[in-house]
Amino acid sequence: MPDSAPPFAPTDAVYRTFFDQATHFAGLMTPDGMLVDVNRRSLEAGRRRREDVVGRYFWECGWWSPSPALADEVRACTRLAAGGATVRRELRYYRDDARECWTDIVFAPVTDTAGTVQYIAATGADITERRQVEARLRLLDAIGEATRVATDARAIMAEATRLLGEHLGVTRVAYADLEPDNDRFTIRHDWTVPGALSTVGVYSLDLFGSRATSNLRVGRTLLINDVDRELAPGDGDGMFNAIGIKAIICCPLVKGGALVAMMAVHQQRPRMWTADEIALVEAVVERCWAHIERVRSTEALHKADRHKSEFLATLAHELRNPLAPISNGLELLRLGAESGAAMGHVREMMTRQVNHMVHLINDLLDIARVSSGKIVLRRQVADLKDVVASAVETNLPALQAPGHLLTVDLPDEPLLVDVDVVRMSQVLGNLLSNAAKYTPPGGRIVVAARREELEVVVTVGDNGMGIAHDALEAVFEMFTQVGRSVERSKGGLGIGLSLVRRLMALHGGSVDAASAGEGQGSTFTLRLPVARQPRAVTPPEDVMPARAQGLADTSLRVLIADDNADAANTLEALLRQAGHDTRIAYDGAAALALAESFRPQLAFLDLGMPLLDGYETARRLRALPHMANLALVALTGWGAEEDRMRARAAGFDRHLLKPAAPDEVAAALALARQQAG
Template identity: 65%
Template structure:
């Protein structure tokens, strides 16, 4: 700083006695200096006069406020350099220029740390400096006006930060817009955010379905920092983290060692090198779906702007990831659909080939009893297989649309298992499998639809038969544990890879298609198992030690409290061998189906008439007066429902037995049939035993 005693007008101020009052002290000053001092002391704006050697200070109350704690301790009259040492190097040259008359100087938006109310506070001030000229035109001193610009600087900084955040978000959006897989999005988003904030690590995590565990899929980190990728429980990070994250509140910790109680998460944070953290949870539809965490290796006071930025990034990152995952899911669904259609075509053709061959054999054999018996058995098996495929298709459609109706009753699980084994025994025998069964000695009562649960166990046995090489071992066990009936079907077959254990229950999914199977399938059997069991309030799971190690499928069903119905309480089956000759009318637009059924019934001695549509059926019925009518529902023109209503309205037709023949078997289809006047509802192709049961009660 220059020595200004060489300026003549300032010599008068060197003798100033600072023990006197400020107004009294300036009495001997040049008039211009006294005038400036008076103006300064009376102004509310922070101002001071600088004069004499070292530029001593004379300041007003406004300037005293600006000084904060520095205003105490007799700083009035002390040199500028002593009061503002941080300004000496910056403002000294500027003040020299002003004193030499070169210019009016200013220092804009300079930061200061002042102590106010006992706390340090950073402020920004702009100083405007002007010379004071005496009567001879010499510079007698300086007037300094101070304007605090903290609010303006904060506003400008906030605006700049906002623009920087927008630029970062745009950069993340552009970098991830063309990404074709979730990991690429995570890599770019975490890297850009981490470099922008200058942190140690940025991690992205998905929440697991149980909403208790989360999986860090990827973390960007500075060189030397460890990776935190893996599966964690929320509870590991202490009560504060758990309570915040579960409700979707951002977790902010500036200093782990200070803010967390010992044993309440501090150990976990320290084990992965974290002293400060922002963790933003993302809640969608009331569920925690994702998190993004920003880690700092040392304590750090996070700003509101940094919190807002992390929250914006995790929102955008998740949206991009879900977009990619949705696209992947659509592709996967399309692939499954294509595979399913190919398998469906294959599986439906499989039974058609032996049936066609069988027909040719019958034609060439000339009606040989031995050939008829052998070919007839083969054709019956193939038709049963095709019917099973179609039934599975219909069932999965009903379950998926919520239209399946359970006919629950109190029954013994052992009976259900026995029925399932009886139905699948031919397939097991054909593959040479050895079946062992271990059931409890006491009844296991369940409140269930016995047909559907038998179907579930049958599907598991069929699955085991298909995926176990010939002459394998299959074991069915059942037991009770804690109010739950547990049924397991285990095999020593091809096994399941760990990553596929849950996928085997997905629609149209088959594991290890390349393995030769004794029977085909559409990949819906296990999906149907899980859904039917779920409708009963139970669960279905798969377990395997891996490929080649066999599989175990387990279903769990709630046990009922009461005892199951005794075997003697079952209603008697209808007598299908009544032997009475009946007048039967068949109406079906499928000529082959109608006449083949007519031929079968004629062989049993019944009097048959056949119509190709509803109008023809009404015309025949008027003169024939049938006792039993089989009506196809899907006839052109007048459908089966309308035909049934009109038949019921004809004179003398109120007591006839009406049976629907249809491919539609949902609950609403059956209800519509009853409303139209049908007594029975038979699914195509009608099993001869079901047809005879209709005739038995006519």
């Protein structure tokens, strides 16, 4: 503080009006830097009083004094102006609440007519907003550049949280994803200042109180300046304090009406967040999510491509496995070197292998139908114990071959469920088959069922290979075999469990996997609603009549039309050996020509023939005279629901998938006999 200030007391009203009503900052000081006058705009910007600054050296005033380096720069600019130079600088200044602002200020000498410096004028404009915009753009550009070339989500999170945290000077910046239950969230990554606690882990959103949940679940940014003052005791304050948060900005991402992710800025002391800071966090979050979703989409595509490649390799492996013994068996039959008993074993082996291939193909068809929503459930109220019994009976050979001990624990009372019995038996069969494959020989497999209030719960457990904790959900993904390797692969296409989950969803139920870890066995739990009302059985339209008669009973005239000559010739040979009168056509037009003179009682038509497909052939056959009682059977590899509907519309009585089992062929013959009268 100088000993005395030179007299300066302008009284001109025009001067005072101009000086005080100016929109820019203005101050007047003596050549040695003592402030003698200051306008209203300068005082208001710093939230200071005239008596606190007039009569003090300019650099000692509160605008600059909180920073010794800044005060030194102001003093240096003042001395340059006192020497006759005009100096312009962009300088920080401080309000009385310590908030940092910026000014574009000019120090200019005011001289008399002789050129002697009488005063120094300091004039400027507030550029805080401009500087904030520039800093915000630089930050967003830096984040954009850092994340543009990132190839994984973690790298994006790490760089974005660091840049944002350092820019805002906060304690922590964290990124979290919501778990499927839409309650728990997992903080995947957080940036912290040195010494601050990391919050990476899994949390329940409800633990942070009603204010957090009510804001975030609807996509509204959560803003808290002081946890202890703004939150009621017991309503989230404890959790915030436990992880060192006194102030927070948390931006949510809501998609499809559900909260899916969050990014949060944490401060370990109370902080009055500004509108600019909140807008900056929201802008960073928006950019990060766009990059993260891009990277995750790319990762998903790579993963899907990898799964597809693995699936195709597995499919080739699985189809080659049965083809090898079938090929060997055919060679043995050709050579005729074995006894009749040995040939019987060869034929049984070949039958098993063909059935295995049919099972693989049916799984593929089923997963395609479920994925496209084309499976129609034929539901009925059934006792789940009957469904379990059917699944166990079907899979018993696969369970007994490795010497597994199977235990079935069912209650005495009925467990009524409203299900498609065939599909639910398929669900349990897939779980039993899975347990058999992944349990070492002589293992234990337990099937149990019970009622829990309004649900029926079925568990299939084993003491086999087990599942790592982080793979419990992955086992239900398409084409996945967890821990797949040449040594550990147990066969199958990796779609069985995916099919189980999708079929359970169609029934309004669920399936979950549990395991204590690799080598600790696993348990799959099915949950279904308890049936409330009895439901009449809806019989499948393509169910064949019971096989009351065999292939060789009552000779029929049978027309076979298929462009696959081997398929047509072998079926014709089978029927001819059984005593039927047969004809073969290798396309639809030839079939129509034969039918005119042959007048078949039964026709097997492939649907995908050239020239004239099976649908059109069927329609034209129905239009021919004397064909009113003709039994038409589609024998095809096309088995989707729309294929079946088209077949019915074209006039087919039945729809069989290749290869048709002997029982299905016999049932078609029985239908033809029935229609022939």
